[in-house]
Amino acid sequence: MDSLASITQLIIDVSIQRVTIYIPQLCPFLYSTFETYAFIPNVYFIVYNYMRAAKSVIQVFLTVNRMTCVLAPLRYSRIWRKFIPFAIGIIALSPFLVIWNVIISDTFPASIFGGFTLAYTKRVRWASLSLFQMTLMIFSLIITIFTSSITLFKMRRLENRLKSSERTLCLASFYMSTAFLSAAVFQSYFAFFNIAAASTNLFYFLQGFAFDVLNVGSPIVMILISGQLRYHVIPVKQLAPKHSTVVSVSSVSRKG
Structure with missing residues (x-):
């Protein structure tokens, strides 16, 4: 689901969002297309922000999942087999708490960088999308730090420490x-400050870059920490893993 949220945002960015901003x-x-077919900007704006909110919720469950694996390895599979339907329901429904005002409001083009982007009319004035997004991101950040700290503390207390896993x-x-x-910092600007200011x-731009880094975060981390994967992505000898271990398993049949 994390990949789905990230890929959806990237597709919308490449095909619509960044095109309207940077290719005037x-x-x-x-x-004219958006004016003629008003449902197109409404749908993509809702889906885009829905996936942004879902990304934060998914991150919470990913870190809790990782913590559970370390704290209760024997019961891990059983716990998550029961909990996954509940987690999927929360991930699917909770973003609506963030975007509900967007759903009931109208979208309109706002000039930026010589092009335009979409904004919404805020039918409910106090219900700011940026404020809701920022709050959800801060919550996700707190959970990430908390669960990762517990996981790391537990791993350091293992009899046979896995230093490479700790580093990862x-x-x-x-x-x-x-x-x-x-x-979250850039969301706070749009939540609390005047968006008509010259620095908007x-x-x-920086907000878009921050979300880009967030969306490609998981693949980047995997490439950085895995020598074999890094070598497959960038086949340069200097990036090849120095040591590789091959484990073979053979079956032995007994004659009765």
């Missing part, structure tokens, strides 16, 4: 925490 030559055509966990937690924190364009 296409703006007249897209603008620290790297992954630091990366995702930084990504969520930066995205810069913050909008």
Whole structure:
């Protein structure tokens, strides 16, 4: 589900969101299309922000899942076999608590970087999408730090410490925490400050970059920590893993 949320955002970014902002030559055509088929911008704006909210919720369950694996390895499978339907329900429904005002409001184009992006009219004035997104991201950040700390503490107390796994966990937690924190900071600007200010364009650009880092976070972490995967992605000899272990399993049949 994390991959689905990230890929959906990236597809919308590449096909619509960034096109309308950074390729002004296409703006007249897209603008007229959005005016003629008003449901298109409404749907993609809702889906885009739904996936952003879902990303934060998914991160919470990923870190809790990892913590459970370390704290209760023998009961891990049984716990999550029962809990997964509940988790899927929360992931699917909780983003509506963030985007409900977007759903009932109308979207309109807002000029930025020589192109345009979509904004919404805020039918309920106090229900700010940026404020809700920021709150959810901060909650996800707190849970990530808390569960990762417990997981790391438990791993360090193992009789046979897995230092490489500890290092991997620290790297992954630091990366995702930084990504969520930066995205939340930029969301706070749009939640609390005047978006008509001259600095809005810069913050909008940086916010997009922060979400890009967040969306590609998992693959980047995997490439950084896995020498074999890194070598497959970038087949350069200097990046090849120094040591590789091959384990073979053979079956022995007994003659009766």
